[in-house]
Amino acid sequence: MDASTSKTEEVSGVDMFERFQRLRPPSFSGALDPVLAKHWLNRMAKMMRSLGCSDAQKVILATYAFEGEADIWWEGMLRRVSSDYEWTWTEKKRFNEKYFPSCYHHEKISKFLKLEQGNMTVPQSEAHFDELSRYVPKAVEDEEYKLKKFKEGL
Template sequence: MSNLFERFQRYRPPTFAGTHRPEEAEYWLNRVTKLLRPLHCTETENVELLSYLFEKEADLWWESVLCSISEDHVWTWEAFEIRFNEKYLPQTYRHERENEFLRLQQGGMTVAPYENRFTELSRYASEMIANEAIKMRRFSAGLRSGIRSKMCCASIRTYAELIKMSAWVE
């Protein structure tokens, strides 16, 4: 584990002191998750490596989690995420982002920022865009009517084509 820890430290992973802002916790978790991928660790090793990054409030929280389970508990990534999300990414936050996704409209944005926001929020509603055709319909529904009407007869087969065509018609 020490060699693995040294390799992980070379990436200069950010520490996490805890926060009351879910977007900060989410950003941190996404960032360190990316850093773990090239190490090809087991789920348990991933959890152990991340636990070294906790400090202050987050470290106290993690220690309380560890005290509440048996010493021989084997951590899965899913179990870790559940605990982390319960503490730092509450269900209400995730529901708010899902509702924001459902209400998302292009409005005064150009296609590029609309597509960025669509992509960002879609992770909270992945079951609502279960395949590419549904994703395309949802994206199109949020486009300004002028753009949508110009594309009605176009033969668009992929989400990437839809983005490209939407930006072109804009």
């Protein structure tokens, strides 16, 4: 790689960082509340989509927002792999393993499967359905199944 290519990539990275900062990204300190962790990760993913980041940029920018315990955890992750390892956004599963444990995820799936309207209004029930359906994306990909499941809960 010649010097001009390196300089172009560096400027592009700096520009992306400035655009990211203008969005005022939320920091993440390692909250043990899975809802907060999932909310933070979803918000970051939304920002990354709006910026059109590469996979590598997503990791760099998101982990820049780590503070406190989360930053310590990330530094440990970096020490466990070789320095030339290329982190990708698909490895957000490591974040989920740490801050959104599978037992919590399974609890949300169970709540989705048992969801009933009860004393909620239809709009409240729909909002609750949509919120829980995020944890079972494969199940609600099929619009017909999704509608059937929603009607069963009414």
